[in-house]
Every structure is written in structure tokens, then in C-alpha cells.
Amino acid sequence: MRPGGPPNARPGLQQQQPGTPGRARRRPDLTLPLPQRDLTSLAVPLPLPPPPSSAPSSTSSSGSGGASSMPMPMSMTPPNSAGSTPPAPPPLGELERVRRVGSGAGGTVWLVRHAPTGRAYALKVLYGHHDEAVRRQITREIAILRTAEHPSIVRCHGMYEQAGELQILLEYMDGGSLDGRRIASESFLADVARQVLSGIAYLHRRHIVHRDIKPSNLLIDCARRVKIADFGVGRILNQTMDPCNSSVGTIAYMSPERINTDLNDGNYNGYAGDIWSFGLSILEFYLGRFPLGENLGKQGDWAALMCAICYSESPAAPPTASPELRSFISCCLQKNPAKRPSAAQLLQHRFIASPPQQQPQALAAPPC
Structure with missing residues (x-):
């Protein structure tokens, strides 16, 4: 027996790892340093992991022609800056479209009114049908945007799905955009x-x-x-x-x-x-x-x-x-x-x- 060797080792034979015949045991004393990353320089707009595939959907019937509303699942929505979970958006069936207020490369924006309360919102209807990967990414992003509470950030209230179409409920700004405005003062x-x-x-x-x-x-x-x-x-x-x-x-x-x-x-x-x-x-x-x-x-x-x-x-x-x-x-x-x-x-x-x-x-x- 070699000095310092295991008690049952025989001369001329190498100790093998279980389940890997013919390979020598790796030295447990060797380690590789983990790469160091400067986290302060990274812009990570999607810190949430994708939802488990087995998680049940929290869609609810909107009561309008079989359309379904899809507010963020509570497990997907992180707490806001005050430590509380943002409230769920109103059901899609309770939102009445008043008029179109704008459109762009991503979709069309409608002024909608919540029938029970009369509160005005902006509803952005995204163009086209998106594949599952994009839909999951948008869902994670909406969950983060719902937690953004700042007086200079348009509030995102939630997201719905109707016949495969994604719709995002936003705070309504009655003055519109500043595009084309001149501010000489x-x-x-x-x-x-x-x-x-x-x-x-x-x-x-x-x-x-x-x-x-x-x-x-x-x-x-x-x-x-x-x-x-x-x-x-x-x-x-x-x-x-x-x-x-x-x-x-x-x-x-x-x-x-x-x-x-x-x-x-x-x-x-x-x-x-x-x-x-x-x-x-x-x-x-x-x-x-x-x-x-x-x-x-x-x-x-x-x-x-x-x-x-x-x-x-x-x-x-x-x-x-x-x-x-x-x-x-x-x-x-x-x-x-x-x-x-x-x-x-x-x-x-x-x-x-x-x-x-x-x-x-x-x-x-x-x-x-």
C-alpha cells in the first residue's frame, strides 16, 4: 500500500468514481473561481423568472362574448415600493371603449371608461399574435411595470388577453403626447x-x-x-x-x-x-x-x-x-x-x- 493512499487500494490500480469506469477521481482540492460581475452597471429590465408551466392561469371571464381577462397572477406580481401587492385590474368586460386616442408601431391606444366607477383609462391593444416566448416575456415585464410607482411614470394597471390578442391597461393622460409641441419658456x-x-x-x-x-x-x-x-x-x-x-x-x-x-x-x-x-x-x-x-x-x-x-x-x-x-x-x-x-x-x-x-x-x- 502506498503511503497516504486509501486503506483498500491495491498497487497498480487507480481509484475510480462510481458510475464512471476508467476515469480517475477528480481532485477535490481543486476549485475554479467564479466570474466577478459588476452588478451596478447592468440594466436588467426583466428580473423575474418565467412562471412555472404547471402554474394555473388566473384568467377570469370578462362576460363579453367569451373574452377572457388576464390580470397578472398574484405569485407573478412582486410587491411595490410600499411593500404591498398592486391591486388587480378591473375585468375587461367592464371597460367601455370611448374613442381611439393614438396608434403606433406596436398597437392602438383607446380611451376606455370603467362602467361601474366612470374612471378613465388608456387601453393599448398590441398588434398581431405573438409567439409563446414573447408572450411570456411581456407577461413578466407587465408584472414589473405594475410595481412602478412614481409621479413621472405612466402607471400600468395590468394586462388582458382576448382571442389571442394582448391588451394593456394604462393610466390615461388627457393632454396627449408632447410630440410637435414647442416650449419657448x-x-x-x-x-x-x-x-x-x-x-x-x-x-x-x-x-x-x-x-x-x-x-x-x-x-x-x-x-x-x-x-x-x-x-x-x-x-x-x-x-x-x-x-x-x-x-x-x-x-x-x-x-x-x-x-x-x-x-x-x-x-x-x-x-x-x-x-x-x-x-x-x-x-x-x-x-x-x-x-x-x-x-x-x-x-x-x-x-x-x-x-x-x-x-x-x-x-x-x-x-x-x-x-x-x-x-x-x-x-x-x-x-x-x-x-x-x-x-x-x-x-x-x-x-x-x-x-x-x-x-x-x-x-x-x-x-x-
């Missing part, structure tokens, strides 16, 4: 920027990247409250749609390094990308037009648009703007994403903290 513009930035900072703290900040996704109500819409589910739909059918308007607000990965050594920081899109939107509000060239509209030729974003000088506020606004826009539209401040840092900028005192009358009051 710097004090009002600072207030709009502050509200949107606070919502972006909230999403980024939760490791959620919007990826599609633009004027049409910023909604306003009669009280001039501004809220961010169309994050999460809109991103999933954009990823699963044919790229040839994607909106040129969305490309117009992409950051340079997202379009041309060579500009940042192939690295894309989604948080910094949101800041670029936000800054471009604020500048558009002030100018009353898309900032990238007089003759280059956001719905123009996509190749010329991408060249302008990647290779032209960053757009800037005009000399007639205050030094605070010019500095604020310059911070947001840095070509190097590493030089763009975070949303939390921009909330401390003097344009936000001490806006010029002007009467906010440049933006026409939304219809009420």
Missing part, C-alpha cells in the same frame, strides 16, 4: 425636464433602461404633469419586429454609439443612451423642430439621419438661450457617453435647480 421647459429626469432616475435606480425616450413617449395632462410612457413592453415589441418595419422616428433619437458601435469600442451604456435621447427631446421642445439640421427631419432618409447623428457636431442650444440651458443641453449631448452625467447628477444642474423666472405660456394648454 425656459422656466416651463426646466419644469418639464425636471419631471422627466426624475422619472428616468427612478427607472435607472431600478436597473430599467427605457431605450426609446422621445417626445411622443412623454405625455402631459391638464395639470401640466409630464410622465414617461411606453417603456418595457415597447422595447420587447421593437426587438421582435422586422427591423425593416421599425420606425425612423425612433432611430432619430438614438445615441451615436448605439448606431455605430465603433464609436465607443463596441460598448453601449443604456443609461447614457437614455440621457442623449432625453437631451435631444428637450432641445427639440425649445427649438420647435427636430434639432439635427434644418432640412433633415426625423422622418427623413434614415441613412442621412444616422450619418448626421454619428459624424456631425452635437446639436446645441442657440445663442439666444440662457447660459444655463446651453450648458444643460451640452451635458446631455456629449458624443462620448462616459462624459454624459447621470440622471441623478443632471437633477442637480443649475438649469433644473434654479430655472429662469418666466411665465410658462409658450405651450398651448392641452385640450381638457
Whole structure:
């Protein structure tokens, strides 16, 4: 017997692992280090695991032609910031469609009214029938969006399924989107920027990247409250749609390094990308037009648009703007994403903290 060997080992024979004849026992003293990941730099908008396939569906009859409503299962809905589970959405059969209020690449939005209470909601009906993987991803995303509670985030109340069609119930903003609006008053513009930035900072703290900040996704109500819409589910739909059918308007607000990965050594920081899109939107509000060239509209030729974003000088506020606004826009539209401040840092900028005192009358009051 060899010194230090097992008591029953015979010379010339190797000890074998059970069930693996002919293979030597692995040394138990050898370990491999686990890879280290910087969790603070990751944007993980879908932290929930997929639901068990054996879990029962929590669909309930809507009482309308066999349609079924599909609020999130209670086991799928994490607690909100207050520690309580969001309430279930009202049954689909109790929602009456009033009128269509908008449409886009992902679906059509309807103003609906809850018959028993008279409360108004926005119901987004997604186009087409989606495969099971996409449906599961949207379901997980809705469960997360339902927990988002912030005054600058459009509230998501739940999701339904009717004849294979997905419908999402959202907070209704009676003023519509800020697309096409001009905000010449710097004090009002600072207030709009502050509200949107606070919502972006909230999403980024939760490791959620919007990826599609633009004027049409910023909604306003009669009280001039501004809220961010169309994050999460809109991103999933954009990823699963044919790229040839994607909106040129969305490309117009992409950051340079997202379009041309060579500009940042192939690295894309989604948080910094949101800041670029936000800054471009604020500048558009002030100018009353898309900032990238007089003759280059956001719905123009996509190749010329991408060249302008990647290779032209960053757009800037005009000399007639205050030094605070010019500095604020310059911070947001840095070509190097590493030089763009975070949303939390921009909330401390003097344009936000001490806006010029002007009467906010440049933006026409939304219809009420």
C-alpha cells in the first residue's frame, strides 16, 4: 500500500468514481473561481423568472362574448415600493371603449371608461399574435411595470388577453403626447425636464433602461404633469419586429454609439443612451423642430439621419438661450457617453435647480 493512499487500494490500480469506469477521481482540492460581475452597471429590465408551466392561469371571464381577462397572477406580481401587492385590474368586460386616442408601431391606444366607477383609462391593444416566448416575456415585464410607482411614470394597471390578442391597461393622460409641441419658456421647459429626469432616475435606480425616450413617449395632462410612457413592453415589441418595419422616428433619437458601435469600442451604456435621447427631446421642445439640421427631419432618409447623428457636431442650444440651458443641453449631448452625467447628477444642474423666472405660456394648454 502506498503511503497516504486509501486503506483498500491495491498497487497498480487507480481509484475510480462510481458510475464512471476508467476515469480517475477528480481532485477535490481543486476549485475554479467564479466570474466577478459588476452588478451596478447592468440594466436588467426583466428580473423575474418565467412562471412555472404547471402554474394555473388566473384568467377570469370578462362576460363579453367569451373574452377572457388576464390580470397578472398574484405569485407573478412582486410587491411595490410600499411593500404591498398592486391591486388587480378591473375585468375587461367592464371597460367601455370611448374613442381611439393614438396608434403606433406596436398597437392602438383607446380611451376606455370603467362602467361601474366612470374612471378613465388608456387601453393599448398590441398588434398581431405573438409567439409563446414573447408572450411570456411581456407577461413578466407587465408584472414589473405594475410595481412602478412614481409621479413621472405612466402607471400600468395590468394586462388582458382576448382571442389571442394582448391588451394593456394604462393610466390615461388627457393632454396627449408632447410630440410637435414647442416650449419657448425656459422656466416651463426646466419644469418639464425636471419631471422627466426624475422619472428616468427612478427607472435607472431600478436597473430599467427605457431605450426609446422621445417626445411622443412623454405625455402631459391638464395639470401640466409630464410622465414617461411606453417603456418595457415597447422595447420587447421593437426587438421582435422586422427591423425593416421599425420606425425612423425612433432611430432619430438614438445615441451615436448605439448606431455605430465603433464609436465607443463596441460598448453601449443604456443609461447614457437614455440621457442623449432625453437631451435631444428637450432641445427639440425649445427649438420647435427636430434639432439635427434644418432640412433633415426625423422622418427623413434614415441613412442621412444616422450619418448626421454619428459624424456631425452635437446639436446645441442657440445663442439666444440662457447660459444655463446651453450648458444643460451640452451635458446631455456629449458624443462620448462616459462624459454624459447621470440622471441623478443632471437633477442637480443649475438649469433644473434654479430655472429662469418666466411665465410658462409658450405651450398651448392641452385640450381638457
